């Protein structure tokens with residue numbers, strides 16, 4: 001069996017086009033363009049690259065981006081004061097504090113301060129709490145898990161009643177992905193670094209979400225035939241045939257898994273492009289919520 005490849009790049013592009021059309025309609029109707037404030041603390045190269053991509057996406061879709069770059073030694077009070085200012089700024093509909101923050105800052109306190117209506121990353125305790133509770137709806141779902149579930153839905157993979165195995169329990173991917181799948185009536189097993197007999201558990205998965213950050217860790221013979229495999233991992237693997245000396249691979253051994261799975265996302269070009277597309281969708285929603 002050869003799996004159907006879920007083309008995240010094409011699906012993300014479609015989401016972006018839909019968002020751009022809705023933004024143009026808002027502006028034609030005399031409403032404000034959605035505004036996204038990004039806050040970057042320190043000089044981590046990866047964080048700066050992510051933030052730059054988010055700002056670029058805003059521009060491409062007709063939104064406004066407001067960028068704030070704070071030094072690595074900024075105090076908790078200064079960062080909190082900025083978040084309060086952004087909460088009060090009516091041009092700003094969404095606030096994104098790029099994680100991780102330097103160790104001296106209290107991430108939980110900063111995220112708690114973001115007005116729930118502007119929490120487009122979906123990481124504030126209120127949004128996560130609502131995601132975790134039966135019958136409650138978060139205003140925003142964290143972007144990467146939202147992208148994973150969106151890909152499953154677009155591929156026509158049934159979620160209700162399926163056994164979903166989530167590898168990883170981080171606050172930004174694994175845990176919210178598991179909560180989202182439970183909310184969609186999947187039966188969910190969450191695995192982490194202390195889980196025993198991982199291959200046996202993965203073999204039971206109708207849906208596998210892999211988010212552990214270990215190159216090609218999941219082998220083809222762990223996959224249940226016909227399963228849907230969503231590979232969130234982004235890892236660099238040495239590759240002397242490439243000019244840069246490496247290539248990006250996921251947490252799943254793609255070549256092996258695609259022979260067994262029913263559906264699979266590639267890396268790159270699977271979940272990666274969805275994260276920013278869903279952030280743009282969340283920012284549009286934030287503007288719509290704040291219209292009324």
Ligand code: NDP
Nearest residue numbers: 144168169170173192193211212213232233234271272275
């Ligand atoms: P974290 O490092 O925060 O979390 C990794 C999780 O994997 C932890 O829960 C950890 O367990 C678990 N884990 C580690 N080793 C094993 C193991 N051997 N067996 C089982 N579980 C294990 O990573 P993130 O969630 O932030 O990211 C995961 C991957 O997804 C990374 O490759 C990252 O680059 C990628 N990513 C991709 C995004 C995208 O847009 N496509 C966005 C965000 C992340 P424990 O809790 O016990 O430590």
